Amino acid sequence: MKRDIYVTQPFLPPLQEFMPYLERIWDSKVLTNCGPFHHQFEEALCAYLDVKHIALFSNATIALITALQALRIGGEVITTPYSFVATTHSLLWNGIKPVFVDIDTRTLNINPARIEAAITPQTTAILPVHCYGHPCDVDAIQKIADTYNLKVIYDAAHAFGVECHCGSVLNHGDLSVLSFHATKVFNTFEGGAIICPDAKTKARIDQLKNFGHAGETNVVATGINGKMSEFNAALGLLQLKHIDAALVKRAQIDAAYRDGLRGVPGITCLGDAGESKRNFAYFPILVDPAYPLARDALNDWLKTQGIHPRRYFYPLISEFPMYRGLPSAGRALLPVATKASSEILCLPIYPDLDMATVARVIELIAHPHTQG
């Protein structure tokens, strides 16, 4: 019997390589509260990602909530409906009103040309997402933010290691938030981080992720517990040794899909970005009316063959009950996002996916219902 193939499979280093790290934790009995592995992992990540300061977190959702707190964001924040729900949940957790604007047809990231019309006197920030790790139009977004004196926080959960025209995409905006969840390109089981531009901002964020403690006897903010444990930090250090090899394998799968699906009518592969360094986190395709099956029918057909793609992102965030009553959530206002969410399918991609399976997925898509 053939094994079922899912959209992703967590990437793990060889277990025996992790044992020395665990022995050090067991010997030192330092389990958390920013111990030696936490410190080392922050330094190693700064070097790998080419960023100045980083604050590790237990996950990206708490990091997003804390990033908004650190910059004292309130009122309204302009964001995208085409993302994972944690993006906007972080706004609601801060009592902020999300304002959705439509996305760009090519990148499926927030469309900068739609942002200006959504700005009101209550607007304090923009929360874009580098969807699938494809960079947002960071220059256009920054220009609007400068003109209207808004902060920019990037949900960079998909964008580990991604570079755009001027180096790491993580250096754009006021803060960027990474996720190291099991399903992401780079994982620490659970984990996240905030990229900070300066030491002062990092110090405030470090305070906020540790209950607002400032020294042994002083508490200066209503902080939360967002600290990454030594276990996760140690795993992260080890994962960093393997990430480049993992990205090479992802790139090979990406290239094979692009090659194999070229010329299949009704199938568009997203994100064939020229000059930027990509991380091949996802392999999103659009299934349009020129394809013989509707997107959901293709999804069902692949499942009968043991292949389990995912409809990231369907439904849109703006369709969920806590968001759909917002004035900006109407489908008519979000035509590009609505269409994309009805056509999107993310195909399996992960370092251990073998090329024979990739070839089989291509074959099944190119010739639906004709294969055994």
Ligand SMILES: *Cc1c(COP(=O)(O)O)cnc(C)c1O
């Ligand atoms: C995964 C993800 C998050 C949440 O990350 P966690 O580390 O699981 O909290 C936030 N935003 C986007 C776009 C994501 O894909």
